[in-house]
Structure formats: structure tokens, C-alpha cells
Amino acid sequence: MPKIFKNIRVGLDEDLKEKLEWLSPNFTDYRILRQSVDARKKSQIHFVYSVEVAEPGEKLQKLEIVLPKVNRSFDKKPVIVGAGPAGLFAALRLIEYGVKCVLIERGSKAEERIKWINRFWRYGELNPNNNVCFGEGGAGLYSDGKLITRIKSPHIPYVLNRLVQFGAPSEIEYLSNPHVGSDKIRRLIPKMRDYLLKNGCEIRFDTQVIRLIIKGSKVCGVVTNQGDVYSEHVILATGHSASDMLESLYAQGVYLEGKSFAMGLRIEHPQKLINQRQYGDMHNHPKLKAANYRLTEHDHSSGIGVYSFCMCPGGYVLSSGTEADGLVCNGMSNYSRGSDFANAAIVVSINHHELFGGDLWGGMKLRRELEKKAFEATQKQGGSKQLPAQRVHDFLSNSISALPKKVSSPSGVIPIKFNQILPKFMLDYLTKSLEKFDKLIPGFAGTDGYFYGVESRTSCPLRVTRDPDTLESISHKGLFPCGEGAGYAGGITSAACDGIKIADKIIEQLK
Numbered sequence: 330m331p332k333i334f335k336n337i338r339v340g341l342d343e344d345l346k347e348k349l350e351w352l353s354p355n356f357t358d359y360r361i362l363r364q365s366v367d368a369r370k371k372s373q374i375h376f377v378y379s380v381e382v383a384e385p386g387e388k389l390q391k392l393e394i395v396l397p398k399v400n401r402s403f404d405k406k407p408v409i410v411g412a413g414p415a416g417l418f419a420a421l422r423l424i425e426y427g428v429k430c431v432l433i434e435r436g437s438k439a440e441e442r443i444k445w446i447n448r449f450w451r452y453g454e455l456n457p458n459n460n461v462c463f464g465e466g467g468a469g470l471y472s473d474g475k476l477i478t479r480i481k482s483p484h485i486p487y488v489l490n491r492l493v494q495f496g497a498p499s500e501i502e503y504l505s506n507p508h509v510g511s512d513k514i515r516r517l518i519p520k521m522r523d524y525l526l527k528n529g530c531e532i533r534f535d536t537q538v539i540r541l542i543i544k545g546s547k548v549c550g551v552v553t554n555q556g557d558v559y560s561e562h563v564i565l566a567t568g569h570s571a572s573d574m575l576e577s578l579y580a581q582g583v584y585l586e587g588k589s590f591a592m593g594l595r596i597e598h599p600q601k602l603i604n605q606r607q608y609g610d611m612h613n614h615p616k617l618k619a620a621n622y623r624l625t626e627h628d629h630s631s632g633i634g635v636y637s638f639c640m641c642p643g644g645y646v647l648s649s650g651t652e653a654d655g656l657v658c659n660g661m662s663n664y665s666r667g668s669d670f671a672n673a674a675i676v677v678s679i680n681h682h683e684l685f686g687g688d689l690w691g692g693m694k695l696r697r698e699l700e701k702k703a704f705e706a707t708q709k710q711g712g713s714k715q716l717p718a719q720r721v722h723d724f725l726s727n728s729i730s731a732l733p734k735k736v737s738s739p740s741g742v743i744p745i746k747f748n749q750i751l752p753k754f755m756l757d758y759l760t761k762s763l764e765k766f767d768k769l770i771p772g773f774a775g776t777d778g779y780f781y782g783v784e785s786r787t788s789c790p791l792r793v794t795r796d797p798d799t800l801e802s803i804s805h806k807g808l809f810p811c812g813e814g815a816g817y818a819g820g821i822t823s824a825a826c827d828g829i830k831i832a833d834k835i836i837e838q839l840k
């Protein structure tokens with residue numbers, strides 16, 4: 330039996346293989362199960378490994394997840410709405426079980442979609458169906474591709490394994506902080522699509538679902554701008570930006586509930602500054618990649634938290650809205666994490682009940698209001714496509730000065746004061762947290778940092794409530810709310826896991 334060695338410390342100038350030779354002198358093969366960096370003591374930064382080691386006569390097991398074919402089918406194929414991580418993985422799972430399905434996507438194929446995104450960043454022309462959130466691949470296509478998740482799901486190894494099969498780097502299966510990068514995601518999504526098409530998934534691009542077809546309290550299909558599609562299983566994975574879909578569900582009487590979420594700004598610094606603060610004297614070591622950070626501040630009296638979110642080392646800040654009169658920012662990086670900038674969202678928690686009481690749409694309204702204000706503020710300054718931005722020290726003194734000539738955002742920036750956009754409570758909590766964050770990472774609130782706005786799409790302010798056993802909407806049978814837009818995921822991996830969970834539930838009906 331191959332042995333497993335845990336917590337092997339390997340210094341930056343040491344070699345894992347040499348350590349293994351000492352631990353298991355006759356080893357013939359090894360497999361890394363986990364790798365992380367421990368940079369808590371800057372003078373002793375090291376890697377920590379868990380490794381499976383084989384000796385002569387032993388063989389290492391490869392992770393193989395093969396799903397058994399179900400030799401039965403539904404009268405009408407299950408329909409999946411939305412080709413983001415949740416919808417794609419729901420489709421993949423059904424197809425691997427041998428169950429044919431229909432995948433409906435309002436946007437175009439990734440290759441077409443990319444052209445529209447470039448037009449938006451360059452000229453400010455927004456295509457409402459092909460942008461950083463909509464189109465094949467969903468919000469995931471232009472994401473940073475960090476695959477870390479806080480959920481504990483048995484499906485995580487399957488998700489990582491299949492991503493590797495479609496072209497993601499193999500190390501994502503063992504790194505404690507797996508990262509694919511936007512460039513690699515954009516290459517793997519078309520491969521996933523080809524696999525789905527070859528194995529019986531019908532994909533309808535440029536097809537927008539307008540509403541559900543409902544009989545009594547049962548969903549039996551969807552109305553699209555290209556005609557009706559009938560099915561007794563509708564997986565709704567439209568993401569948290571599809572507010573039109575949520576409004577349509579509400580109008581048709583589907584049960585929704587308000588959900589707490591977070592909004593704020595995105596901060597950018599030179600990556601060099603973050604590397605120096607996190608790695609100290611070792612910051613130039615070739616084995617260390619662009620450094621990241623995670624910051625949190627909790628106000629015990631109000632219960633409000635301010636925290637960093639979706640930190641993108643070596644990344645870019647993207648204009649990622651879906652409405653022509655709203656501005657939204659988000660962050661991404663490529664696999665190499667090679668840009669000169671580090672960015673992260675700094676967001677304030679928004680408790681639905683405390684802030685909006687019984688107003689179901691309170692969170693959505695606030696989100697829309699901030700995005701519109703951001704758009705209007707930049708228009709007033711003569712902006713056409715740029716994101717609003719303010720230096721951190723100007724933010725703290727409510728002043729405005731010129732922004733650096735070089736920033737990461739492909740749309741550029743325009744200086745504005747964020748006190749015109751954000752509500753007072755958000756400004757106050759952001760200001761307070763900056764003091765603390767600057768103590769943890771000296772220079773964080775200094776002259777080199779600047780904020781972009783608005784970071785409003787961290788997660789969905791609503792949930793399409795589902796029954797925990799059947800995973801169907803509690804008001805409508807046959808409707809399977811799924812992924813981030815339904816309020817059941819918060820990132821690529823968790824959305825993919827949710828898609829799988831729903832697909833497995835539907836498969837149960839055939840078994």
C-alpha cells in the first residue's frame with residue numbers, strides 16, 4: 330500500500346524529492362495530494378505538502394470518477410437555463426449519466442462573446458446578452474478562476490477533475506488555493522461545449538428565456554425569444570446578474586426571499602507592494618508567486634463586517650456591468666498572474682432584514698441605485714467607458730486628485746468622489762476598516778492604493794427558495810433553482826457543485 334506523508338515542510342531552496350528520499354529511501358513514484366505556502370513567519374517561508382509515495386511493487390491510484398449510464402430517459406428532456414458553471418456542470422453530469430438535455434443560453438458562444446466584451450471595454454458599447462456576466466461560460470468565463478470554496482461538497486473532486494480533463498492545469502487538484510486564470514478558462518469552455526454537443530446535449534445559444542410555462546403549480550417548460558420549450562425539469566441557473574429573470578419569476582408567483590449579501594469598492598495596489606508586505610525579504614524569490622491577502626473587520630455592536638473578497642494577485646479590474654446605464658467592477662487575472670497590480674473587493678456586509686425589513690427587492694434596488702449613480706458620476710466627468718476611481722488617501726480625506734497614468738483596467742478610469750455614490754453607512758465602515766487593514770498591511774491605505782467602483786455583484790440579494798429534499802422551488806414543482814442566481818452558490822466551484830447536486834436529484838427519478 331502506498332504511504333501518505335502529511336505536513337512535509339519544504340523550504341524555498343529545498344527540494345521535495347530530496348525530502349521524500351529521506352522519508353522513504355526506496356520510493357519509485359509519488360503524487361502530491363496537497364500543497365500550500367506558509368508565509369506566517371517571513372523569515373521562514375516554506376511549502377507544506379501531503380504526498381502519497383509508492384515503493385517497489387506498489388502503484389499509485391489515479392482519481393477516476395466514472396458515472397454509470399442510466400438506461401432510461403425522460404419523455405421530455407430536462408432543460409437547463411444558463412451556461413455558467415452551474416448550468417454547464419448540470420449538463421455535463423446529466424450527459425455523463427447518459428441523459429440527454431437541452432441547454433439554453435441568452436448569449437453567444439464564448440468566441441463570439443469575447444468580441445463583444447472587447448468592444449465594451451474599448452468603446453463603451455454594451456451588448457445586453459454578451460458581456461462579462463452573460464454569454465457562454467457565464468460570469469465564470471471572465472472570472473479570476475480561483476477555485477477555492479468554503480462549502481464542503483463531495484462533488485469538489487469531480488469538478489476539479491473534469492476541469493483538468495478539459496484543459497485546466499493539473500495542479501488545481503492538489504493546491505490549497507487552486508487557480509485556473511481567465512485565459513485558461515476561456516480555452517477550456519469551448520472544449521466542454523464540444524464534449525456536451527458530441528454526447529447528446531442540445532445547446533441553444535442566443536436564446537433568452539423570458540418566462541416559465543406553468544400549469545397549476547407545476548412548471549412544464551419555458552417561453553424563449555425563439556419559441557417554447559417543454560420539459561418537466563427546468564434547471565434555472567441564470568446567475569445573480571439576471572435581475573430580469575428574477576422579476577419574471579416574481580411576476581409569475583414563484584416564491585422568492587430576501588438574502589443578505591455585500592457591496593463596496595475594489596482596491597488596487599502595485600503587486601510589488603503586496604509581495605513585499607506578505608513575503609518580506611523573500612519577495613523576489615522565484616518560487617513565490619504573486620502574493621495575496623485576506624482581510625476582515627467585524628463591528629460587534631452592529632454586526633456589520635467589512636472584508637476583502639475575490640482577491641486577484643497579478644490581476645486586472647474589469648468593467649463588468651450588464652445594463653447600459655450602470656457601472657460595475659470586478660477583478661480577474663490570467664494563469665500567470667503576471668500583471669503589475671493586485672486588486673481585491675473590499676465589501677460591507679448588508680443584512681437584508683435589518684436594512685430592508687419586509688422589502689423583498691430592497692437589496693436589488695440598492696444594487697441598481699449604486700450602479701446607476703456610478704454611471705452618472707462618470708458621465709458628468711465626461712466619461713464614456715471608464716470606471717470611477719479615487720485614490721485611497723483622497724477617499725479618506727474626501728478629496729480628489731489625478732489618478733496614476735497606468736492602471737490595470739482595460740476600460741480606463743475617471744476620478745470621482747465615492748461619497749457621491751455610496752450610502753453613508755458604507756463609507757463609514759469602509760473608512761474604519763481601512764485604518765485596521767493599513768496596520769496589517771502597511772501602505773494599504775497609503776498613496777499607492779486606489780478604489781474602483783462599484784463592487785456590487787458579490788452575490789445575489791434574493792433567493793429562489795427550494796425544498797431541501799426535492800431541490801424544487803417551494804412554490805413550483807419541476808422548477809430547480811440552481812447556482813448563484815438562485816442564492817445557492819457563491820463562486821465557480823460552489824456553483825458547479827450545485828449544478829451537479831441538482832442533476833443528481835433529477836437522475837434519482839430515473840433510478
Ligand SMILES: Cc1cc2nc3c(=O)[nH]c(=O)nc-3n(C[C@H](O)[C@H](O)[C@H](O)COP(=O)(O)OP(=O)(O)OC[C@H]3O[C@@H](n4cnc5c(N)ncnc54)[C@H](O)[C@@H]3O)c2cc1C
Pocket residue numbers: 410411412413414415416433434435436458461462463464465466467468469470471472473474475476477536537538539566567568569570571574639647649659660661811812813814818819820821822824
Ligand atoms: C470578473 C469576475 C471574476 C470572478 N472571479 C471569481 C473567482 O476567481 N472565483 C470564483 O469562485 N468566482 C468568481 N467569480 C464569480 C463566479 O463567476 C460566479 O460565482 C459563477 O460564475 C456563478 O455561476 P452560475 O452558473 O451560478 O451563474 P453565471 O456564471 O452568472 O451564469 C449564468 C448564465 O445564465 C445566462 N442567462 C441569464 N439569464 C438568462 C436567460 N433569461 N435565458 C438564458 N440564459 C440566461 C447568462 O448569460 C450566464 O451565462 C467572478 C465573477 C466575475 C464577473
